[in-house]
Amino acid sequence: MTSSNAVARRSVSHLSPPTLLARLTGRHFSTETRARISASKAGPAIGLSKGYLRVRVSLFPRKWRYLHHLIYEQFHGPIPRGKVVCFLDGDKLNILPDNLEAMTNRELRLRSAS
Numbered sequence: 001m002t003s004s005n006a007v008a009r010r011s012v013s014h015l016s017p018p019t020l021l022a023r024l025t026g027r028h029f030s031t032e033t034r035a036r037i038s039a040s041k042a043g044p045a046i047g048l049s050k051g052y053l054r055v056r057v058s059l060f061p062r063k064w065r066y067l068h069h070l071i072y073e074q075f076h077g078p079i080p081r082g083k084v085v086c087f088l089d090g091d092k093l094n095i096l097p098d099n100l101e102a103m104t105n106r107e108l109r110l111r112s113a114s
Helices: 004-013 017-025 031-038 067-076 105-113
Strands: 046-049 052-058 063-066 084-087 100-103
Touching: 046 063, 052 067, 063 067, 067 084, 067 100, 084 105, 100 105
Parallel strands: none
Antiparallel strands: 046 052, 052 063, 084 100
16 A cells, blocks of 8 residues: 555656646646756756755746645645645655645644644
8 A cells, every 4th residue: 555645756756847837837838838848957847945845937037936835725725824834744745735734833833842
């Protein structure tokens, strides 16, 4: 039996950067744009920052977003002001929508302390 974590990693890892960006942003890219994203000299379109997955959502200017923020917004709506998106199981790579929750920094500290 595979864990939901392994499924999430596999479901992201096999996608090309343009396909991943299209799925996350809901935008459809032309063939020319997809080729530019893939062959971009700007570097990879997906990466890790402090253990969190990030994706490049804009080439010029270069703009990055955390993958868990995009997924949270896709399934739960905008992130409420003053809240952060956290992982219920503590695994930064488990980006399944059921594992993401918005809470204040204070709530996060209280949860971490217990």
